[in-house]
Amino acid sequence: MFDTSDTKFTPSSAYEIVKIPETYANIIERYGVEGKYVNAQESPWVPFGVNAAIRHLAFDVRNNIASNILWIKSGGVIGTHKHRGTIVMVCMEGSARYLEYDWVAGPGDFIWETPGLCHTLVSDDPNGVKLFGWLQGPIEFYDENANFLETVDVWWYINHYETYCRDHDIPINKQMYL
Numbered sequence: 607m608f609d610t611s612d613t614k615f616t617p618s619s620a621y622e623i624v625k626i627p628e629t630y631a632n633i634i635e636r637y638g639v640e641g642k643y644v645n646a647q648e649s650p651w652v653p654f655g656v657n658a659a660i661r662h663l664a665f666d667v668r669n670n671i672a673s674n675i676l677w678i679k680s681g682g683v684i685g686t687h688k689h690r691g692t693i694v695m696v697c698m699e700g701s702a703r704y705l706e707y708d709w710v711a712g713p714g715d716f717i718w719e720t721p722g723l724c725h726t727l728v729s730d731d732p733n734g735v736k737l738f739g740w741l742q743g744p745i746e747f748y749d750e751n752a753n754f755l756e757t758v759d760v761w762w763y764i765n766h767y768e769t770y771c772r773d774h775d776i777p778i779n780k781q782m783y784l
């Protein structure tokens with residue numbers, strides 16, 4: 607039986623850097639892409655409509671991926687949208703749901719959305735919600751009459767972030783560009 611508490615399945619607990627063998631060290635050095643660290647506190651809350659804001663964390667233009675925290679500040683609606691990619695969200699604070707489904711996401715809950723899904727995001731929590739998102743592919747927004755409004759993708763997110771930074775004399779954080 608698999609004993610998950612057996613220490614032979616866990617890595618070293620030594621508090622030190624361990625040099626491990628790497629067959630392709632030269633190739634990784636030439637072609638590998640460095641990992642990134644982004645200090646979230648330094649990324650401004652950029653208004654997204656009147657009752658929401660986005661804290662941008664990362665932009666990956668090769669894969670049309672953006673990562674950010676969406677903050678709906680009090681109970682409210684983000685709007686009907688259609689996905690053409692796959693997104694992952696984790697609820698950090700408060701709660702959110704979709705009018706189309708019967709579940710409510712609370713702190714720590716995991717949300718996965720796939721191409722073709724179309725739904726309307728709302729928060730019924732008086733304190734709103736904060737959602738961490740890893741968002742791949744275009745998201746198309748529609749108005750209440752089902753008229754197409756706008757495509758939100760990595761280019762849209764970069765423009766949203768940089769426009770706000772320029773207008774408020776905030777330096778662009780290059781670490782966010784993967």
Ligand SMILES: [Fe+2]
Nearest residue numbers: 687689719725
């Ligand atoms: Fe969605």
